[in-house]
Amino acid sequence: MQTREEAPGSVRLGHTQVLESESIFVFREVAAEFERPVILFSGGKDSIVMLHLARKAFAPAPVPFTLLHVDTGHNFTEVLDYRDQTVAALGLRLEVAKVEDYLADGRLRERSDGTRNQLQTIPLLDAINGHRFDAVFGGGRRDEERARAKERIYSLRDEFGQWDPRNQRPELWSLYNGKHKPGEHVRVFPLSNWTELDIWNYIAREQIPLPSIYYAHERDVFERDGMLLAVGPYSQPRTGETAGKRLVRYRTVGDMSCTGAVTSTATSAEQVVIEVAASEITERGATRADDRASEAAMEDRKREGYF
């Protein structure tokens, strides 16, 4: 699909095409320079776009990376089904690191608030160390959150997965430096420069299928902290909160216990684009209770090795 804007006397690529080419470049760099790269794939929209770009980067050959999902045990069934169907259809290898295994044998304990996003860090680091992955692709975008705005495209992590924002390598031009010592690994964010709107425009343009919960559907929800949470095994209305059927869609898909829905009538990517463009609230602000914990919630989690 060629959408070039013709300025007088020059050929300039459109915004989406620039982003796409830059992401593909990153996938190819990593494939060439690392031994054991892995893509974090949850079946959420950002990881779906990542996988789509990786397929483009290596066509007609298959994607030369393993997939990894850190499963909180609180995932939407639609998303897990999508994940498994995709992996099967493309003949890829999927590793799953389960938070529940860690809860079962006592290596981790449930938090008092019942959410599990914070519990993903240790299973993730164990999986990275166990499989000796040296490059880990994440779908993080710099527009998502204040601390993520400071991320490099190549983010070096020590064996504890720690991120030190004061000591990041300079990253110039498109010369990505993947050199690292044994035991270190690099987190790679090929979608760094994409915004939520860019992602939806791309999904619409490329007609990428998504799990159904990204589009308007009727669901039993209740309101808490200004968010609509689904009535389900991991979140129940408390006294004073009333549940009711609403037409909603999800802007982000994470742990069911702390991922909120937004009211929506959008049934296609094109309609979501219009809603996102008109939205007055950011994606995480609208839907993620776990980022509201403190002024620097995400920064703290990243320092501990979270994405």
Next chain:
Amino acid sequence: MSTPIQRQLLRLATAGSVDDGKSTLVGRLLHDCKAILADQIAHVQHVSSSRGTGDFDFALLTDGLRAEREQGITIDVAYRYFATEKRSFILADCPGHVQYTRNTVTGASTADVVIILVDARHGVLEQTRRHLAVAGLLRVPHVVLAVNKIDLVGYDEAVFKGIAKDVSQLANQLNISDVQAIPVSALVGDNIVERSPATAWYNGPTLLDYLESATGRDDTSSRPLRFPVQYVIRPQTDDQYRDYRGYTGTVASGTVSVGDEVIVLPAGRRTSVSGIDRAVISATGTAVAERPSAVAGEAVTVRLADDLDVARGSVIVSADSSPGTRRELLATVCWLSDRPLTVGARLLIKHTTTTAQAIVTKINGALDLDTLGVIDATGLELNDIGKVQLKIAAPLAADPYSSNNITGSFLLIDAHDGWTLAAGMIDDEEGELL
């Protein structure tokens, strides 16, 4: 709503000394462009009031790290995204502390426009000179001089003109051809998005007007072809792609078309382009479709007519305009590390898709920020801009940075721990510093 797909992308970077108000300017720009959403504003209001600062602190929109908020400084480059009806923008918000100059170099390396802030009360400082030198060295096409806190000097035209004149003299010495000076107050909002009635004597553009009309880096699709090979695709599957062999990469400059006569460096073998492929993705399969050509900036896969030894690190160039290869380089470097550089140092160089060993054979001087001349130097320290001579263990297909910022740029890397030590730009034949 116009579809963003039709928009052009412009990359900006901010620079300036500490406390010049960069974070406030960026916060104000985003806020006045309606790029800040309700929950972010609520967050800033909450933090501002809990700290007793009372007023809405625009810097909190951008300073995200705990230490930044506690100390009121910006520590690392933060990237911001905003769009207007006309354009979409990626903004690299770079810190002003001298120890973070490397971040300014980072931001400027991809910028179409660098916005340098100067405090109207203080005028040009060493950091201003340093950032102008960096913008000149990295050949950023446009520089905006934002004379900030103009409200604190009583909107005095003479103060503005004096600073603009100082900077334009510096810019001349540094080969910066385009400087637009704008009197602003980030705190009040003067001339950022809204024209200020308090500066009736100024009839130039507001900051946003300027950003919406500035041209980006020169379109390089009409220059000679440079195509560094990143990765070789050989599916070796049992289908129609059994014998497929494609060379992936992003066109660094020029246009590549099927049938073009090309040379593959460093071997120097001549061949022609037999196909250019783009991916075709379906629910279950991945195929390729042919296309007639590709231009600078596009990530594609190229097939060649002859079965040559082509691998990562090869560069496919136009047959009638080959840069040849070199194993010695004269270059200007920004030294980004607190480990000093000395003659004889053994490092790694990363140039396009080649990483090779290199030895620093000479240091030909460093830039004196006061005189903007080159002074003798036996070594380079953190934040120094210097001239070096390098000997490289592999032949590089290199151009001067002035004619190609991809094949003309490189990194120097510490072979032991992988740290990025320097950003390098290959000199012209004349070897002029800036």
